[in-house]
Amino acid sequence: MLRVAVVRFPGSNCDLDTLRSAQRVGTEAYFVWHRDTDLKGADCVLLPGGFSYGDYLRSGAIARFSPIMNAVQRHAEGGGPLLGICNGFQILCEAGMLPGALMRNVRLSFVSRPVSLRVEQTDTAFTNQYEENALIRMPVAHGDGRYVADPETLRRLEAERRIVVRYVRPDGASADGENPNGSLNDIAGICNGAGNVVGLMPHPDRASDPALGPAQGAGFFQSMLTWDHIAKGAR
Amino acid sequence: MSYRVHVRVVPRAGLLDPQGQAVEHALSALGFREAGSVRIGKAIELEVQARSAEEAEQAARRMCEKLLANPVTEDYSLEVET
Numbered sequence: 411m412l413r414v415a416v417v418r419f420p421g422s423n424c425d426l427d428t429l430r431s432a433q434r435v436g437t438e439a440y441f442v443w444h445r446d447t448d449l450k451g452a453d454c455v456l457l458p459g460g461f462s463y464g465d466y467l468r469s470g471a472i473a474r475f476s477p478i479m480n481a482v483q484r485h486a487e488g489g490g491p492l493l494g495i496c497n498g499f500q501i502l503c504e505a506g507m508l509p510g511a512l513m514r515n516v517r518l519s520f521v522s523r524p525v526s527l528r529v530e531q532t533d534t535a536f537t538n539q540y541e542e543n544a545l546i547r548m549p550v551a552h553g554d555g556r557y558v559a560d561p562e563t564l565r566r567l568e569a570e571r572r573i574v575v576r577y578v579r580p581d582g583a584s585a586d587g588e589n590p591n592g593s594l595n596d597i598a599g600i601c602n603g604a605g606n607v608v609g610l611m612p613h614p615d616r617a618s619d620p621a622l623g624p625a626q627g628a629g630f631f632q633s634m635l636t637w638d639h640i641a642k643g644a645r
Numbered sequence: 646m647s648y649r650v651h652v653r654v655v656p657r658a659g660l661l662d663p664q665g666q667a668v669e670h671a672l673s674a675l676g677f678r679e680a681g682s683v684r685i686g687k688a689i690e691l692e693v694q695a696r697s698a699e700e701a702e703q704a705a706r707r708m709c710e711k712l713l714a715n716p717v718t719e720d721y722s723l724e725v726e727t
Contacts, residue, residue, distance in 0.1 A: 468715055475712075504715070511717040513656075518663050558660060558718060592661065 412635060414439040416451035417482065418462070419473045424459035427615040428495065432456060434618060435473060435631045442549055444476035454535070454634045455482055457498025459613060462596040469512060469554045470500030479505060491535035491634055492607045494553055499599070499609030508600055508609045509567070510559030515552070516592025518572075525590055525612060527598055528587040531574045533607035535637040536614075539629040545582045546626040548612040550590055550598075555611040557593035557600075575599040575610055606637075648693050648701035649726040654714045655686035689713055698725045 414432045418425045418441050425441065432439035442449060444462075449455060462473035469612025473479070479501075486492045486507060494502040502508045515521055524547045529540040533561055558621075559567070575598040577589035585596045591611070599620070616626025656662045662684050669683040693707075695701035702725045714721040 437648065467712070471715070503717075509717075511659070511715055514663055516661065516663050518667060556661075560653055560717070592663070 411436070411494045412453050413437070413439040413451055414454045414456060415442045415449045416440070416456045416458055416636065417442050417444060417478055418458070419460065419462035419466055419476060419501075420496075421462045422458050422460035423615065424495065424615050427613075428456050428458040431615045431618040431628070431631045435628065435635060437631070437634065442478060444473065444478050447477050449478070449480060449481045449485060451484065452490070454493070455485055457482075457492070457494040457501055458615065459496030459498060462497055462501065465554070468500075468504065470497060470502075470504040471573070473497075473501045474505040483507065486602075486607050486613045489604060490605050491637055493536050493565075493630065494607075494609035495613055495615055496550075496555075496611055498603065499611055500554065502607065502609045507607055508602060509563045510557055510600070512552075512554050512611070513554055513556045513558050514554055514588070519553075520553040520583055521555065521590045521591070522549070524549050525598075526578050526580045526582070527612060528578045529575055531571050531601060531605070534574055534601045534633070535607050536608045536630045536633045537574055538636055539633040542550055546617075546629075547624065548614055548617040548627045550612045551616075552591070555591035555593065557591075557595075557611075559594065559596040564595060567597075568595065568601065572597075572603070573602050574601050574608055575612065646695060646697070646701075648695055648698055650691050650693050650701060650705045651692070651724045651726070652689040652705060652709060652713055652721055653676070654689065654719050654721045655684050655685060655707075657718055657720050660718060680695070693725075698727050701725050
């Protein structure tokens, strides 16, 4: 059975949703504490949403120095699947494992509602179960979700097709900047060059239990099971 | 020696600063039409143990680069009290 480590930081609050989402697709998911130094043989690592360290200084700025992050970094460098959801995405950017940063939402308010997304890159450890350009709806819940990066980084992300999910209008048309938080290029989530590291602001963990509504985020967790069967050398 | 260091962190020029914009609008609404280009950042004060002010400044600079400022989105400046 696939072993999935969900890292808990002080202030994580989507840890249980994330654990259940991973278990629901048939993985052996378990928690590791941020002070641990060992991922206990994890095949995949998930950084859940929340407000690690109270978002002090900047969202994710302090969590990246947690003892467990050395092991997380080694896991990712070895090609291991690593997903950062919401605060987890902020941590990955602060740690330099994904480029760019998440800043205060453009209209300053905390945004908590379902959003429409287009899955643009499906050759990743967490989106290979989606059809390319699939339209899905998942909730966002964040105050610091405005993705920014310098023009050269943005150009490279677009050229290398590393925008994994993008905010769109409900009918799938381009949001043209009218996205929930003011993210540049309507970016909701990105990946590293190899596709094993993915970060996104929307919450697949809150859209993966059919009992609670459309489970259009479940594919992120199902994709972990099939990533090994996809030719990684193809990219 | 202990040196008091003042660190100023501001959003990088060119990046949208919605807090600064909101405060600028509020100032304008209060009649302060002369105010413009408002940017909102952070002030961090700390004591640094060092042999000289230069050494304290170098240490504080390393702290800014590693943690206190995000090199993607923020610029910083620092001042060592002597």
